[in-house]
Amino acid sequence: MSALLEATDLVYHSGGKALVDGIDLTLAGGSFTIIIGPNGAGKSTLLRLLCGELAPARGAVRWNGEKLQAIPAWRLAHRRAVMPQASDLNFPFTVFEVASLGTQGIGRGLSRSDRQRLALEALEQADVAHLAPRNYQTLSGGERQRVHFARVLAQLAAGRTLEAQQALFLDEPIASLDLKHQLALLGTARDFARQGLAVIAVLHDLQLAADLADELILLHEGCLVTRGTPDSVLTPPTLARVFGVTLHASALPTSPWMLVPA
Numbered sequence: 001m002s003a004l005l006e007a008t009d010l011v012y013h014s015g016g017k018a019l020v021d022g023i024d025l026t027l028a029g030g031s032f033t034i035i036i037g038p039n040g041a042g043k044s045t046l047l048r049l050l051c052g053e054l055a056p057a058r059g060a061v062r063w064n065g066e067k068l069q070a071i072p073a074w075r076l077a078h079r080r081a082v083m084p085q086a087s088d089l090n091f092p093f094t095v096f097e098v099a100s101l102g103t104q105g106i107g108r109g110l111s112r113s114d115r116q117r118l119a120l121e122a123l124e125q126a127d128v129a130h131l132a133p134r135n136y137q138t139l140s141g142g143e144r145q146r147v148h149f150a151r152v153l154a155q156l157a158a159g160r161t162l163e164a165q166q167a168l169f170l171d172e173p174i175a176s177l178d179l180k181h182q183l184a185l186l187g188t189a190r191d192f193a194r195q196g197l198a199v200i201a202v203l204h205d206l207q208l209a210a211d212l213a214d215e216l217i218l219l220h221e222g223c224l225v226t227r228g229t230p231d232s233v234l235t236p237p238t239l240a241r242v243f244g245v246t247l248h249a250s251a252l253p254t255s256p257w258m259l260v261p262a
């Protein structure tokens with residue numbers, strides 16, 4: 001698989017500290033990459049650099065050779081969708097309106113009813129279509145997270161009318177979800193990778209990460225410790241060094257979870 005995104009010597013500082021410190025990596029279309037690491041390792045910062053939300057102090061991220069910072073925002077919005085760790089809305093939007101936000105200004109040749117259809121399909125994919133008329137602010141945390149997933153799915157669907165190659169960025173997308181919806185969301189993300197998207201997620205659950213990722217990227221103190229298949233990354237010595245935990249041989253990466261459709 002050839003690289004869709006290439007990061008070279010990425011550095012990002014804040015408050016006098018390097019939050020991301022000299023990271024090189026490539027991300028391919030058709031691959032599900034999961035970033036893991038302890039709290040404060042720099043996972044969200046790296047994700048935000050890779051999707052273009054943050055500009056690096058040094059180094060660059062290139063999309064098919066083109067620097068992200070040189071790509072106009074409207075075009076980037078067609079190419080990639082981002083589900084942040086936390087996103088709240090201070091207006092009494094309905095769930096349908098929140099999903100529709102994903103399609104606003106995105107896509108070519110889409111009528112109003114096309115956009116409505118894409119928003120509804122995304123709500124169905126995220127298992128929140130039954131909540132469409134509800135006030136978003138009255139939803140539970142997990143329901144809100146699924147609505148934001150629908151919003152990014154709607155954005156990708158609309159963006160696909162203009163851009164064939166796309167990426168999906170998910171920052172701790174299952175933090176508030178019950179087990180059924182964790183598996184469903186990550187299964188959908190993996191299906192997108194199988195369809196050719198580059199899918200990049202930050203996850204804390206190493207078991208699910210081991211089950212689902214084509215590749216893991218392990219961060220510690222802003223640096224890339226190692227990357228590769230789950231078996232090659234999740235070794236007892238590495239986990240002990242980075243996470244300070246002892247891993248029993250039977251635990252990872254052979255997982256008790258079976259990914260089943262919701």
Ligand SMILES: Nc1ncnc2c1ncn2[C@@H]1O[C@H](COP(=O)(O)OP(=O)(O)OP(=O)(O)O)[C@@H](O)[C@H]1O
Pocket residue numbers: 014015017019037038039040041042043044045046
């Ligand atoms: N604006 C900022 N100024 C100073 N420090 C910051 C800033 N933003 C983040 N940090 C620090 O940078 C480090 C990396 O943050 P980041 O959110 O990328 O970590 P993370 O690996 O995603 O953590 P978590 O697993 O807790 O979500 C943390 O120690 C955080 O406190």
